[in-house]
Amino acid sequence: MGTGDIYEPEYVAALFDRCSSSYRWWSAVASFGMIRRWRKVCVNSLPAETNAKGEFVDLMAGTGEVWPHLTHRFPDLREIRAIDISKRMHEEAVKQLHANRSNRISHVKANVLEVDLVKHSADCVVSTFGLKTFNTEQQARIAVQVSRILKPGGTFSFIEASDPKSWMLRPLYRFYMDYCLPLVERLVLKGAQDFSMIGAYTLNFESCNEFADALAAEGLEVNFYKDFFGCATGVYGVKPTVASAQSL
Numbered sequence: 596m597g598t599g600d601i602y603e604p605e606y607v608a609a610l611f612d613r614c615s616s617s618y619r620w621w622s623a624v625a626s627f628g629m630i631r632r633w634r635k636v637c638v639n640s641l642p643a644e645t646n647a648k649g650e651f652v653d654l655m656a657g658t659g660e661v662w663p664h665l666t667h668r669f670p671d672l673r674e675i676r677a678i679d680i681s682k683r684m685h686e687e688a689v690k691q692l693h694a695n696r697s698n699r700i701s702h703v704k705a706n707v708l709e710v711d712l713v714k715h716s717a718d719c720v721v722s723t724f725g726l727k728t729f730n731t732e733q734q735a736r737i738a739v740q741v742s743r744i745l746k747p748g749g750t751f752s753f754i755e756a757s758d759p760k761s762w763m764l765r766p767l768y769r770f771y772m773d774y775c776l777p778l779v780e781r782l783v784l785k786g787a788q789d790f791s792m793i794g795a796y797t798l799n800f801e802s803c804n805e806f807a808d809a810l811a812a813e814g815l816e817v818n819f820y821k822d823f824f825g826c827a828t829g830v831y832g833v834k835p836t837v838a839s840a841q842s843l
């Protein structure tokens with residue numbers, strides 16, 4: 596398979612369909628628990644002006660792992676609209692709904708690159724570990740979506756596993772991602788090589804830098820950060836109101 600094919604939405608959806616039943620525990624174990632910390636970092640990065648009682652959109656929501664962090668920080672949020680292309684990841688998410696959250700979560704099974712989400716309908720857009728399976732051109736299209744669906748004054752935060760280019764221990768990290776994880780996966784998951792793709796996606800993705808530029812090109816105020824030597828990077832910010840944009 597050529598490298599271009601791994602960014603085809605149908606290919607990605609099928610990959611996550613296959614991963615869905617073990618996604619939660621595998622991602623927690625393979626990241627030594629860091630993934631949970633990083634989701635919290637993503638939610639805590641949301642600017643203070645986030646409308647705590649508003650409409651939240653979770654892009655590439657998967658099994659809904661970020662929802663407990665969202666409802667913890669914003670107990671009065673009105674709704675979380677969860678968008679994901681994988682039917683099975685949706686089904687796993689539905690299984691996970693807790694009684695006190697289910698009435699506030701709606702699911703949309705859709706390709707984020709094409710779905711016609713209502714303009715200016717979201718107070719806040721979040722996404723955890725959903726960017727790496729998109730190439731640069733696709734990331735630019737997601738930036739257009741984010742800018743379109745956010746209300747003026749709305750906020751956003753994204754985090755993604757990244758390639759820690761300047762970290763002294765990067766060779767060790769790459770050895771773990773490129774050799775150890777695929778080996779463990781083949782042994783534990785009976786020859787499967789689905790999660791091993793994460794290494795390739797992360798290597799190609801590099802960091803949230805390009806996505807930050809794409810969001811800025813859409814007129815959003817963007818902040819970029821690195822966490823744990825660049826093993827994760829994130830972006831957060833605000834869609835300016837007309838008044839604040841004019842005063843720039």
Ligand SMILES: C[S@@+](CC[C@H](N)C(=O)[O-])C[C@H]1O[C@@H](n2cnc3c(N)ncnc32)[C@H](O)[C@@H]1O
Pocket residue numbers: 604607608611634654655656657658659660661678679680681684705706707708722723724725728
């Ligand atoms: C690595 S998982 C992240 C899930 C979750 N946000 C988390 O923190 O664990 C990436 C998710 O992105 C979804 N996805 C990939 N491409 C998509 C697309 N084009 N449109 C919508 N969802 C997509 C996959 O189905 C998968 O559930």
